[in-house]
Amino acid sequence: MRVGALGPLMVWTGDGEPLAVTGARARRLLARLLVEPGRPVSADRLVDALWGGPDAAMPRHPYASLQGQVSRLRAALGRAAPADGRSRLVHDASGYRLDLASGELDAQRFAELVARSRRRELGLARSRARRARPARARPRRPGRSTPRRGARRAPVQRTGRPLGPVADGLPPRRAARDRGRVPAASRLHEEGLAIAQELGLRTEAGKRLCALGRPAFLAGAYEESRQRHAEALRLAGEQSHRAGEADARIGLGMVARRTGDLAGAEEHMQAVLTWFRDAGYAPGTTLALAELGFTAELWGDADRARALQTEGLAAARALGDVRAVALALEGVAGAAAAGGDPERAATLLGAAHTARTSVGAPLPPAERHDVDRTWSARLSALGPAAADAAFARGTAHPPDA
Template sequence: MRARHALAHGDLAAVRRDAERGARLFRRLGDQWGLSQTFFPRAALHEIAGEYREAARLHEEGLAIAQELGLRSEAGKRLCALGRLAFLEGAYEESRQRHAEALRLAAERGHRAGEADARIGLGMVVRRTGDLAAAEEHMRAVLTWFRDSGYAPGTTLALAELGFTAELRGDADRARALHAEGLAAARALGDVRAVALALEGLAGAAAAGGEPERAAGLLGAARTARASAGAPLPPAERHDVDRTWSACRSALGPAAADAAFAHGATHPAEAERAGSVWGTAQFQARA
């Protein structure tokens, strides 16, 4: 449980320490149920590092234990995790199938948290494959549930996904508002990786709204934030960042884009503060 709480707050060193110690103790006891609880935080470390094969190996082992013990809710969690890894490797149909099966298992048992996890995965898949209406439907449902349950890490992710969806729809103002709200929630949570995600979202909104210099600076600040957490963005998770960066370079030219990025990277607090105020101001103006 300490490892899970540390993961929610982005303390990866504590995740590694407590999750590995928990796994060793449960193996020594021969407690398969207890061991099954350690797979998520341990695999998450490998996923964050882009080590997808090792993450999948751990989740497959966890799925086998869950099926052996008849733990259908736990099996659904491991299916979601495997679906997430399939998504990161570009196997979108496999990812959709894994998440759909997890949603079915969760719905059968009235497991709302499991339904939310499955919907997040489905929402990410359909956004990537171009069904923005379905993506928004899934993410609105999970945002409502996360807010009602007070689960801040889920709230920041849902806001980011809704913000990216709004940007892709061409609604830069709504994207700014959603990512600014996500940034405030991430700051309150103290999760540096969630802060970086919100900054990347604000960068996308800025680029879509005709402010490429601001966008490049926000991307620089986001990279600095991720580096400070010891978790640079893996290549498979760079889709939104890469398309924003491409827009910045096209609008500014390579030299000016690099300069704006470097300024944001070396003055991240300034870029983050400006991005937050800008996003909030846009939201208030629209309201």
């Protein structure tokens, strides 16, 4: 049998057939026991978990009612693993606990596989550190000169662990990202995807697919990025995972716009905008408005582009996100350029540059597509000297959009 706590709460038989745990309180009981798998939970705490809400009516005999829910859940777990005859829900003087074998709980199995991957990554890091030790720490072979005093050596701790994010305890994916090692981060996401697929964790698999689709997009591998995000969208749809659908649609919308499919880009980003507005998620709203504004600009609709980008700028300023403000300013600049105001476009690009510089977040080359397009148009309209002067004015005195 297998119990799924990551994503929707599920129970499967040994043959992989889903088994329903009927009754909202039986499912709540299972969820509460899964918070501390293998540890006893007292009857008082379980009663509070099942009927302790402000709107819940406590039964007349709560402990008898709890025993009824325990019997229902125990029977469901017994149907999932009838062959061994072992009860997965046991009771002792301390309370009730789930007695699941190794590999029967997806969260534990996922943690084991991640820990194994991290141990392998740490082993590789230690191996690299040992190879990087100073030459005089190793036996000198005949004919090899002694390193000169003060020569720069690889930074290695006494344990042999390398200095940096991995040694400091950051997760390997975060460490790879912080060092700018996109290939290493992608490899770790690939490992995470393989683990999620092995465990049938479709929600987690969708997250890993989006994480792999983003660097593919930045590298110009648009078809690979599209395939990754399309598969993520399919998995999210199967799980009714709206946030996952939004993440996948953002990637698909960006790929569509970059490859000239403006109708597809608008369809995806409009769906994203609707969901983010309904959810009240301001960072996502600002991004969707910027993408829709750039799409309207490419359609040749300067007025709509300006309206969308101006709305996004107001939302970004209310949010206090400087990078979102910079993106919106770049969008308003594109709309100004499309509307025949090249000097204002150059000034707004200068303001966006100042905003990005203030938080140490300049646009990487792979993300300069829209800014470069706008700047190229301004150079053609104004000439280098006038464009540079307008840009400089924007950096010194950011205009009101």
